[in-house]
Amino acid sequence: MYIDSGFKMVDQLVQVHGLTCFDADNPFQLSVEIAKDTTLYELRHVLSPFGLRDFPATMWLTLQKLVPTQTTLSLHRFTLPHSHQILCWVLVDEYGKVVERAFPLNRPKYTHAAKVLIGSLLTGLGRGSLQYN
DSSP: OOOOOSOHHHHHHHHHHOOOSSOEESSSEEEEEEOTTOOHHHHHHHTGGGOGGGOOHHHHHHHHHHOSOSSOEEEEEEEETTTTEEEEEEEEETTSBEEEEEOSSOSHHHHHHHHHHHHHHHHTTTSOOOBOO
16 A cells, blocks of 8 residues: 655555554554443453553543444554654544544644545545544
């Protein structure tokens, strides 16, 4: 898969690791599916691979409001493996709508690359167009 995010390193990571809307665990993308009717207790278990220390507060508050959900959600974290910096977090519902997103590296270059990445994640796999609340 090829994207042009304006950030060569991100483009190369996508070529090497690819993108998926489903469960993934590689140095670039970590994602899990949050099933319908997941309880708050189960949510903590589902999110354990992410490590709650670096988990964005806004994402956690959104998840607490949504659980138990009426739709399946997927949570994705994209990391720059060479520096271990988190590029972005995105929470997507089963219809391809972005429920919440977070950009820890608050620099225009990284934010733009993350937005292109999110758009490619959703549109490239036929999950709908990129939509924000």
